[in-house]
Amino acid sequence: MTTPMLETLRRHLRDLVKLIEKHHRKPLYTDFEDEIGSETGVELPGFAEAGDFEKFRAKTRAFLLEHQDNTVIHKLRMNIPLTATDLDELERILSESGLGGPEEIARAKEVSHGLGLFVRSLIGLDREAAKQSLATFLKGKTLTANQIEFINLIIDHLTEHGAMDAALLYESPFTDLTPQGPDGLFTSTQIDELIDTLEQITATALVPPCSQQITA
The missing domain is CATH 1.10.390 (Neutral Protease; domain 2)
Structure with missing residues (x-):
C-alpha cells in the first residue's frame, strides 16, 4: 500500500461519506458580543504578487x-x-x-x-518528441488496449505540460482507467522503467551539476 493508492481510495470513498447516518446533537448557544477594532492592513509576502x-x-x-x-x-x-x-x-x-x-x-x-x-x-513537448521519449520503455513490449491508453494519457500530459511527476500516475485521469494507477496494469519492474523514463524527460530541461561552471 502506497500513499498515492490511499489517496485514490479516499477519493472513491468521499462520495459515500454523506450516506453515513448522522448523530443528532443538541445545539449550543453562545451569548458573546463581537467587538470590531480599527482596521489594519496586513501584507502577506507572496500572496499579493500572485496575480x-x-x-x-x-x-x-x-x-x-x-x-x-x-x-x-x-x-x-x-x-x-x-x-x-x-x-x-x-x-x-x-x-x-x-x-x-x-x-x-x-x-x-x-x-x-x-x-x-x-x-x-x-x-509543452512536441507530441512526436513525447512519443519518442517513451520509445525505449515501449521497445519489445506487447501492450494491452488499457496499457496503450494509459501510455497515451502520459503522452497527452507531456505534450501539454512538458514534464510529469510520477505521483500523477496515481491521480485522475489515470485512476479513471485503473483505480490502482500503473500498479493495476504493469509489473513493478515496468513501473520502475516508466518512472525512470519520466525522470529522464524532466532531466533534459535541467543542467547536470557536473556541467555547471564553478567559480571561486
Missing part, C-alpha cells in the same frame, strides 16, 4: 510560442538536453524581452525548480 506572476506566465507563454524557432526553445520542445550556456541564453532572452523583471524570473526558477522546466511547462 502579477500569473500575468507574467501568460505573457511569457505567448512570447515563447511566437519564438519556437529559437535554438534553446526548440531544444526544450523537442526534449533535447540543455547545457549551462543554453540556460544562460534562455534567461537573457526572457530578461531582454521586457516580460518581467529579475523578481519574476527568480520566482519562475523557484516554483518550477529551474528556468528550463518553467519554460517547458508553458510550451
Whole structure:
C-alpha cells in the first residue's frame, strides 16, 4: 500500500461519506458580543504578487510560442538536453524581452525548480518528441488496449505540460482507467522503467551539476 493508492481510495470513498447516518446533537448557544477594532492592513509576502506572476506566465507563454524557432526553445520542445550556456541564453532572452523583471524570473526558477522546466511547462513537448521519449520503455513490449491508453494519457500530459511527476500516475485521469494507477496494469519492474523514463524527460530541461561552471 502506497500513499498515492490511499489517496485514490479516499477519493472513491468521499462520495459515500454523506450516506453515513448522522448523530443528532443538541445545539449550543453562545451569548458573546463581537467587538470590531480599527482596521489594519496586513501584507502577506507572496500572496499579493500572485496575480502579477500569473500575468507574467501568460505573457511569457505567448512570447515563447511566437519564438519556437529559437535554438534553446526548440531544444526544450523537442526534449533535447540543455547545457549551462543554453540556460544562460534562455534567461537573457526572457530578461531582454521586457516580460518581467529579475523578481519574476527568480520566482519562475523557484516554483518550477529551474528556468528550463518553467519554460517547458508553458510550451509543452512536441507530441512526436513525447512519443519518442517513451520509445525505449515501449521497445519489445506487447501492450494491452488499457496499457496503450494509459501510455497515451502520459503522452497527452507531456505534450501539454512538458514534464510529469510520477505521483500523477496515481491521480485522475489515470485512476479513471485503473483505480490502482500503473500498479493495476504493469509489473513493478515496468513501473520502475516508466518512472525512470519520466525522470529522464524532466532531466533534459535541467543542467547536470557536473556541467555547471564553478567559480571561486
